[in-house]
Amino acid sequence: MFDVKLEVSNLLASKISDVDQQQIYDMLETPPNPEMGDLALPCFKLSRILRKPPVQIAQDLAAAIPENENIERVENVSGYLNIFLNKSQFINKVLSHILKAGETYGSSDMGKGKNIVIDYSSPNIAKPFHVGHLRSTAIGNSLYRIFEFMGYNCIGINYLGDWGTQFGKLITAYKKWGNEQAVKEGLIKELVALYVKFHQEAEKDPSLEDEARQWFVRLEQGDEEARSLWKWFIEISLEEYQKVYDLLDVKFDSYNGESFFNDKMEPVIKELEEKGLLKESQGARIVDLEEDGMPPCLILKSDGSTLYATRDITAAIYRKNTYNFDKCIYVTGVSQSLHFRQWFKVIEKMGYEWHKDLYHVPFGTVSIGGEKLATRTGNVVLLEEILSKAIEKTLETIELKNPHLENKHEVAKQMGVGAVIFSDLYSNRIKDVSFSWDEVLNFDGETGPYVQYTHARACSVLRKAADAGAELDGAFDSSLLSSKEEYQLVKILAGFPDKVKQALENLEPSILTRYLVDVAQDFNRFYHEHSILVDDEALRNARLALVQAAKLTLSIGLRLIGLHAPERV
RNA sequence: GCGUCUGUAGCUCAGUGGAUAGAGCGUUCGACUCCGACUCGAAAGGCCGCAGGUUCAACUCCUGUCAGACGCACCA
Numbered sequence: 001m002f003d004v005k006l007e008v009s010n011l012l013a014s015k016i017s018d019v020d021q022q023q024i025y026d027m028l029e030t031p032p033n034p035e036m037g038d039l040a041l042p043c044f045k046l047s048r049i050l051r052k053p054p055v056q057i058a059q060d061l062a063a064a065i066p067e068n069e070n071i072e073r074v075e076n077v078s079g080y081l082n083i084f085l086n087k088s089q090f091i092n093k094v095l096s097h098i099l100k101a102g103e104t105y106g107s108s109d110m111g112k113g114k115n116i117v118i119d120y121s122s123p124n125i126a127k128p129f130h131v132g133h134l135r136s137t138a139i140g141n142s143l144y145r146i147f148e149f150m151g152y153n154c155i156g157i158n159y160l161g162d163w164g165t166q167f168g169k170l171i172t173a174y175k176k177w178g179n180e181q182a183v184k185e186g187l188i189k190e191l192v193a194l195y196v197k198f199h200q201e202a203e204k205d206p207s208l209e210d211e212a213r214q215w216f217v218r219l220e221q222g223d224e225e226a227r228s229l230w231k232w233f234i235e236i237s238l239e240e241y242q243k244v245y246d247l248l249d250v251k252f253d254s255y256n257g258e259s260f261f262n263d264k265m266e267p268v269i270k271e272l273e274e275k276g277l278l279k280e281s282q283g284a285r286i287v288d289l290e291e292d293g294m295p296p297c298l299i300l301k302s303d304g305s306t307l308y309a310t311r312d313i314t315a316a317i318y319r320k321n322t323y324n325f326d327k328c329i330y331v332t333g334v335s336q337s338l339h340f341r342q343w344f345k346v347i348e349k350m351g352y353e354w355h356k357d358l359y360h361v362p363f364g365t366v367s368i369g370g371e372k373l374a375t376r377t378g379n380v381v382l383l384e385e386i387l388s389k390a391i392e393k394t395l396e397t398i399e400l401k402n403p404h405l406e407n408k409h410e411v412a413k414q415m416g417v418g419a420v421i422f423s424d425l426y427s428n429r430i431k432d433v434s435f436s437w438d439e440v441l442n443f444d445g446e447t448g449p450y451v452q453y454t455h456a457r458a459c460s461v462l463r464k465a466a467d468a469g470a471e472l473d474g475a476f477d478s479s480l481l482s483s484k485e486e487y488q489l490v491k492i493l494a495g496f497p498d499k500v501k502q503a504l505e506n507l508e509p510s511i512l513t514r515y516l517v518d519v520a521q522d523f524n525r526f527y528h529e530h531s532i533l534v535d536d537e538a539l540r541n542a543r544l545a546l547v548q549a550a551k552l553t554l555s556i557g558l559r560l561i562g563l564h565a566p567e568r569v
Numbered sequence: 570g571c572g573u574c575u576g577u578a579g580c581u582c583a584g585u586g587g588a589u590a591g592a593g594c595g596u597u598c599g600a601c602u603c604c605g606a607c608u609c610g611a612a613a614g615g616c617c618g619c620a621g622g623u624u625c626a627a628c629u630c631c632u633g634u635c636a637g638a639c640g641c642a643c644c645a
Contacts, residue, residue, distance in 0.1 A: 042587055284643055301643040308645050338640055427582055445593040453607050461604055528609045
């Protein structure tokens, strides 16, 4: 991809002494208003270096910059050097590049040979998959696609919550009040009911807790009955999760959950011991983090059993050994931030240089009606329910607007699910979200369906053009795209590669989500103002090239945030 | 109490030190004999929580403060 800023900064640097090209490059910015130019150099910082007033610098530069291939003219306005690009040249370069790059537009090989581990979704077995899990799943999946697009080899891990004392409770409850038939019919719903009943009964009869503990001990010791029930619960849960993953079009490369590390923690504890990091405190074994300004990291309970930090440390070491990752990314709620800071620090204290490659990607908390989500109190909305309602609503719209659409059920699925994912990835991930049916089912404005519709609209025009025998052979006269709507659309399309990079660097898919809305808006303005399929063949071809470039960018971008881009909706 | 995060238009949110702070929803007005109106245009709506400081320049950085969320030892 050619880089105008690079070319312009080179030219400017050659006119300014004592400042190198990179500095100029970093100073160049986009003016707030297109009438002020395409690029601007604020000259205030240069003022100190050159010991001249900013206005003077801008003036001198304006006089020193000759017209050339790239630059149409420059102006100095109160200390800013405003640069107007040669529009036709710019449009030509951008569109040629996009059309040539095709499906690879915006991609790179920066990650070649590097492995990225992404830990996301990670639901707790025997618990329903609700809105809260969507965030981790959607963000993780998008990061996976973005890194892959940039040449990295990604390993998606669903770190299932498939171990812990809750299984003792579940087995106890099942033995007491459950039966095979009811679980086979009710699936997770029945498991949750058993779990809830356990807690209700345990309030009256505390001996149930002992019984649960015993069952968990039997499970740990490999008791056959306990293990087969445990495996069965996992099986049931995974089957249900898989339905959701299929709908979301999300995949994993590994399902190694917590239980996978049961037999791998002991050497790690030994290692911590040998490195002198373990300390005894109130009967438990901890890594003291006082000098790091954090509470201690608990490694072993006073009864000698392990904790989640133990498991996470073990898993990280295992992943480093197995995948030799360049980065290992954990997509979990912000409430776990301290936990991650703590055990990342423990990895550092163990002497592992790669502690700096561990990233916690936190996201804000989901609530419903001001209350926290809680399986036990029933304050949850199941993701499946949301998805099916969204799909249903989309289907209604299709029946209304385009009843003869061939694969309407497939399209309704892609748009309905897309709407849900899109709204989840729309704002910065750190923001708390309050779930509301009205918002999730509102498809107007800055939404997935809006972007998908825009993409389909572009496809439709291209289809019509192809039917009429127009050929898109890459040749077009960029000087014919002279309106401000056309230029604006080209400019936003040119920014795509940088947006992908930003999303990757900030581990923030919302950067792309919002970018797509901007593209769709600019496309629709252009579409509204100008006829594309005009009689003038040269003009038609130029506009078709622009439509094709926009269509490509939209479809690639949608894919990167985990959405489909149907050609007809 | 300590720590982290968040406070921008009525609502939901953008804005990684630069010029006049932007979108969508909602409200009001307007555009379909026209390539798909799930579209587009216009208007109204702002002490950027508050107070100091740094800087030529602060919504952006620093300090304090208020409000909310989350976390702070044997759950994950």
